[in-house]
Amino acid sequence: MRRLIGLIVPVTVIALWEALAQAGVLDADALPAPSAVLQGLSQDVQSGRYGEALQHTLIVVLQGWVAAVILGLVLGILIALVPAVHKLTSTSIEFGRAVPAVALVPVGILIFGFDKRAELLVVIFAAFWPMLVNTIAAVELVPRQLFDTASTLRLSVWNRISKVVVPAAVPRILIGARLAMATAVVLAAVAEMTGNPRGLGNEVVMAQSSVR
Numbered sequence: 001m002r003r004l005i006g007l008i009v010p011v012t013v014i015a016l017w018e019a020l021a022q023a024g025v026l027d028a029d030a031l032p033a034p035s036a037v038l039q040g041l042s043q044d045v046q047s048g049r050y051g052e053a054l055q056h057t058l059i060v061v062l063q064g065w066v067a068a069v070i071l072g073l074v075l076g077i078l079i080a081l082v083p084a085v086h087k088l089t090s091t092s093i094e095f096g097r098a099v100p101a102v103a104l105v106p107v108g109i110l111i112f113g114f115d116k117r118a119e120l121l122v123v124i125f126a127a128f129w130p131m132l133v134n135t136i137a138a139v140e141l142v143p144r145q146l147f148d149t150a151s152t153l154r155l156s157v158w159n160r161i162s163k164v165v166v167p168a169a170v171p172r173i174l175i176g177a178r179l180a181m182a183t184a185v186v187l188a189a190v191a192e193m194t195g196n197p198r199g200l201g202n203e204v205v206m207a208q209s210s211v212r
Helices: 003-008 007-023 035-045 049-081 083-098 101-112 116-140 142-153 155-196 201-209
Strands: none
Touching: 007 035, 007 083, 007 142, 035 049, 049 083, 049 116, 049 155, 049 201, 083 116, 101 116, 116 155, 142 155, 155 201
């Protein structure tokens, strides 16, 4: 029932949007009616353009997300468990997080041209930081007693990480992975809008330029 009540606002907004568009209050070129949007989507689906663009974007998102998760997990565990590495990288991490991922689009184009690799560079860079930061925080919050128990049992370094650190840190690590996925989706579309002539982002720009 709560979910049904929660639908009242978006349904009302869409209905009002449609009514204003049909009445001519809204400029159809600037803000087309929801029915026109659905009609345009239907045409793209039938022509196959939407499927091709969606496939490209999803592949880039998944590849970039997997790479970012692996890099963030490995480096995050290393940084959190080795104090010397933490001290050496803390400033660089704060600096790297502040760099807008979109700023890498020209760099990617310069290195790779208008190619999928330029898009992947942006996606991986953007998705890497939430994964890295959440992994570091998750490992640092593992109770000290678990490390003491691992020392008492004389577990190897690999066993400490795989049987103690990772299981205890999984909930927070998954939060980082979820944030990384959301970031990857957004930045893939942005990169396609500005630097790759394929994917959903490029389709949006092409549709805008042709007033669709």
